Structure formats: structure tokens, C-alpha cells
Amino acid sequence: MRWIENWLSGRQQRVILNGQYSDWKWVLSGVPQGSVLGPLLFVLYINNIDEHIASKILKFADDTKIYLIVQFPNDIETLQSEIGKLVQWSKD
Numbered sequence: 074m075r076w077i078e079n080w081l082s083g084r085q086q087r088v089i090l091n092g093q094y095s096d097w098k099w100v101l102s103g104v105p106q107g108s109v110l111g112p113l114l115f116v117l118y119i120n121n122i123d124e125h126i127a128s129k130i131l132k133f134a135d136d137t138k139i140y141l142i143v144q145f146p147n148d149i150e151t152l153q154s155e156i157g158k159l160v161q162w163s164k165d
Contacts, residue, residue: 126158127151128155139159
């Protein structure tokens, strides 16, 4: 765990566009792009995102979609409640 923590913390990045370099900025979140470990860590991180969700969820790479066929007015409330659960999951 300490190896992963050290790998993810204390990183800086900058942007190069048309030969111009930006200043270095500290990276506060995410994993290095192009890494082999990055996708694995992401999958582990979101593994329980749908634990208390009754609606359908599609997960692909770094994209998550929740959906429900709305046939009745209370379906709207159900979907909104599910979205609220995802918001709470992201806060937790």
C-alpha cells in the first residue's frame, strides 16, 4: 500500500503546446496516464459504485452511466434517488 501511495503522491505535471511550456503544477488526484497500474486502480476504486443501485449502470473505462426506463411518474423519483446515491458514494 505504501508503494502505491508513494507512486500517486508528490507528482507534478506541465503542458507543452507549440513548443511553449507551462509552469509545473502539483497533481492532486488521478493516476499517471499510460500507466499499467492506473486502469487496475480505477476498477478497484469504482468496484462498489453500484452496490445499492437498483437502476441499470454501464461502466466502461472511466465512464459510468446510470439509466432507467421512465414509464410512470414515480420512475423519475426513483432515478433521481439513485443519482443521489451515486453523489453520496462519490462524497464518501
